[in-house]
Amino acid sequence: MYNNLYNDLLKKVNEGNQCVMLTFLNNNETNPSIKEKILLTKSDIDNKAHPIHKAIYEGIDKAISLEQIHTVNLENNETVLVEPYFPKPRLIIFGGGHIAKPLCEFANRVGFLVTVVDDRPYFANTLRFPEAKEVICEDFKKSFENIEFRQSDFVVIVTRGHRHDGLVLRNVINHDLRYIGMIGSKRRVKGLKEELISEGFSKEALENICSPIGMDIFAVTPDEIAISIVGELISFKNRRVVNNKAIKHSYPEFDKDVISKINNEDPMPKAILTIISSKGSVPRKAGAKMIAYLDGRTLGSIGGGCSEAEILNKARKMMSDGSSYSIEHVDMTGEVAESVGMVCGGTMEVLIEIF
Numbered sequence: 001m002y003n004n005l006y007n008d009l010l011k012k013v014n015e016g017n018q019c020v021m022l023t024f025l026n027n028n029e030t031n032p033s034i035k036e037k038i039l040l041t042k043s044d045i046d047n048k049a050h051p052i053h054k055a056i057y058e059g060i061d062k063a064i065s066l067e068q069i070h071t072v073n074l075e076n077n078e079t080v081l082v083e084p085y086f087p088k089p090r091l092i093i094f095g096g097g098h099i100a101k102p103l104c105e106f107a108n109r110v111g112f113l114v115t116v117v118d119d120r121p122y123f124a125n126t127l128r129f130p131e132a133k134e135v136i137c138e139d140f141k142k143s144f145e146n147i148e149f150r151q152s153d154f155v156v157i158v159t160r161g162h163r164h165d166g167l168v169l170r171n172v173i174n175h176d177l178r179y180i181g182m183i184g185s186k187r188r189v190k191g192l193k194e195e196l197i198s199e200g201f202s203k204e205a206l207e208n209i210c211s212p213i214g215m216d217i218f219a220v221t222p223d224e225i226a227i228s229i230v231g232e233l234i235s236f237k238n239r240r241v242v243n244n245k246a247i248k249h250s251y252p253e254f255d256k257d258v259i260s261k262i263n264n265e266d267p268m269p270k271a272i273l274t275i276i277s278s279k280g281s282v283p284r285k286a287g288a289k290m291i292a293y294l295d296g297r298t299l300g301s302i303g304g305g306c307s308e309a310e311i312l313n314k315a316r317k318m319m320s321d322g323s324s325y326s327i328e329h330v331d332m333t334g335e336v337a338e339s340v341g342m343v344c345g346g347t348m349e350v351l352i353e354i355f
Contacts, residue, residue: 005039006262009085013254016087016150018042020060022052023081023353025325033324034353035078056080067251069276069286081276081351083287086251088113089152089178089237090133094140094168095159096123099183102226103156104129110234112154117143140167149175154233156213157182166192173205179236181210181229252287258300261291262355269294271315272353273302280346282332294319302350307332315352326352 005021012019019042024035040050045060059072063082072080091107093100096118104114108131115134118124124137136143140159155177157168165182169192172180182189189211197203214228215235253275262272273290283303290300290308292315302308307330314328330348 005037006259008039010256010259010263012039012041013085013087016090018064018087018152019085020045020063021083021085022056022060023083023351025079025081027077027079031324032326056082060084069252071276083274083276084252085254086152087150089154090115090150091154091156091233092117092147094118094143094155094157095164096120096128096135097158097160098222099158099225099229101128102223103158103229105131106226106230107233108132110230112233115147117147118159119143140164141171144171149177151176151178153177154179154236155181156229156233158213162188162192166195169209170196170199170201173201173209179210179233180208181213181232183213183225184211186212253285253289254287255289255300258289258291261299266293268297269319270355271319272351272355273311273315274351274353275302275348276327276351277349278346279348282346282348284348292316302348303332305332307348311350311352315354318352318354324354328352 009019009021020040022038022040024037026033026035038050038052040060044050045057048057053074055074056072059070059080059082063070063084067084067086069084070082072082074080089112091112092115093103094117096116100116104116108114113133114129114131115136116124116129116132117136117138117140119137119139121137124135126132126135129135136146138146149172155172157165157180159165159168165184169182173196184192193206193209196206210232213232214225215231217224217228217231219225219228271292273292275284275286275288278284278286284301288300288302290298290302292298292312294316298312302311311328311330314326318326328350330350332347333345
């Protein structure tokens with residue numbers, strides 16, 4: 001029923017768009033149902049492109065700013081589930097030298113989509129950077145014509161010289177980015193910042209530049225320096241500032257393999273299981289999805305163990321009796337999640353949708 005919607009979701013997120021999926025749940029006690037689903041991009045949201053209730057737009061803003069699944073309760077016995085979807089964070093490395101090579105490899109391994117920029121063909125090619133999503137061989141100044149920066153971007157400046165570092169920094173500093181880091185000694189970095197302040201660049205913006213770059217692990221070799229930089233990237237990716245205090249944070253899980261299979265035409269009835277909230281020690285977090293078919297097949301996991309089995313049994317019963325949806329409370333206290341070998345002590349709310 002919603003096949004095209006999930007195709008569009010994957011396409012838009014893969015293109016680098018933030019999106020939200022709205023699921024309208026009719027809470028009628030005798031006949032609960034899913035009224036509709038709406039997919040919105042960040043552009044749709046900013047432009048208020050869809051005629052929906054003001055409270056829903058407020059819920060969308062909250063879901064995106066907190067980077068969490070959110071629910072909006074409306075007056076007409078209706079609940080709207082707001083699922084935010086975020087593209088993989090993009091790391092743009094300016095400079096393709098000896099630090100950039102392991103940095104690209106390690107950053108890709110921990111979930112960044114990497115773009116490498118250098119003006120030397122020997123250093124800017126896919127043979128040197130097989131893990132990179134994109135390699136741009138271009139004069140640094142001209143390269144900015146090929147890059148459309150996003151608020152979620154991470155930028156690392158590791159060019160071969162002071163002149164190139166300054167050129168790149170001048171071009172990125174006025175963009176609203178998640179992270180900007182630049183390699184260099186304290187003395188050289190201090191001199192460059194003073195130079196930019198004299199040119200009229202904001203002192204506050206320059207203070208947000210991470211330089212010298214990387215975590216202080218006494219790194220010496222290119223691999224060690226790359227690891228220190230990736231550690232710093234992870235710390236910025238997984239933090240959210242609340243009341244001027246940094247707290248640990250992670251995006252909602254995004255099971256692309258599961259979502260892609262929702263699109264598959266299959267005559268067999270199926271249910272989509274989605275963790276919409278979680279607390280405590282649980283193997284999967286909010287956003288995790290699983291498909292359960294009436295014939296016993298499954299794809300993905302919401303944590304394994306007895307709790308998952310109970311949810312699967314409930315889903316198959318709903319498929320048989322023609323139910324539309326249900327939200328189930330799962331208490332995993334003391335349960336062992338076999339799929340990850342951990343003892344759990346938390347709770348989850350799981351949405352079961354029959355397709």
